[in-house]
Amino acid sequence: MGTSxxxxxxxxxxxxxxxxxxxILDRQHLKLVATETAPILARALVDVALxxxxxxxxxxxxxxxxxTELVTNVLxxxxxxxxxxSVFDIALDLLASSTVRVxxxxxxxxxxxxxxxxxxxxxxxxxxxxxxxxxxxxAFPLAGGGKAxxxxxxxxxxxxxxPSNVRLMGRVLGAVRxx
Numbered sequence: 001m002g003t004s005x006x007x008x009x010x011x012x013x014x015x016x017x018x019x020x021x022x023x024i025l026d027r028q029h030l031k032l033v034a035t036e037t038a039p040i041l042a043r044a045l046v047d048v049a050l051x052x053x054x055x056x057x058x059x060x061x062x063x064x065x066x067x068t069e070l071v072t073n074v075l076x077x078x079x080x081x082x083x084x085x086s087v088f089d090i091a092l093d094l095l096a097s098s099t100v101r102v103x104x105x106x107x108x109x110x111x112x113x114x115x116x117x118x119x120x121x122x123x124x125x126x127x128x129x130x131x132x133x134x135x136x137x138x139a140f141p142l143a144g145g146g147k148a149x150x151x152x153x154x155x156x157x158x159x160x161x162x163p164s165n166v167r168l169m170g171r172v173l174g175a176v177r178x179x
Contacts, residue, residue: 028045100153108146
């Protein structure tokens with residue numbers, strides 16, 4: 001029995017995708033060491049930025065969850081690539097399009113892989129959650145090596161394009177991670 005085409009495609013690295021160009025009204029940035037405290041510090045950056053930008057409270061859980069998933073991916077995958085202390089950057093941009101752009105820069109050249117998780121898998125849903133909570137998202141290689149993974153999250157409440165319960169599941173998983 002061979003691998004189905006759908007499973008094979010779902011486990012392929014995502015294609016290179018640059019974020020849409022919008023004027024940046026403000027940027028909040030943080031350099032982090034790849035340790036277990038990185039997601040906590042990244043969420044604190046989200047809280048400070050969204051408060052500074054007077055963003056609606058309803059968008060906070062989505063931005064926090066997207067940041068948590070992208071930072072966790074760095075810890076699980078990219079941190080293994082380097083020897084010694086692994087450092088990465090996170091930036092939050094307030095865009096003129098009423099959007100928050102999350103950018104996570106790391107030293108790994110490996111593009112993210114969107115996986116199809118089995119029902120009993122305890123991981124491999126992070127990028128599905130990012131996709132469900134974002135207007136759009138992607139990754140691109142950096143000229144000096146490494147890559148950036150980005151996601152755009154609307155500041156105004158929008159209904160998800162897919163009316164399934166992925167958004168609710170994402171929020172629940174995010175709340176559990178914060179315990």
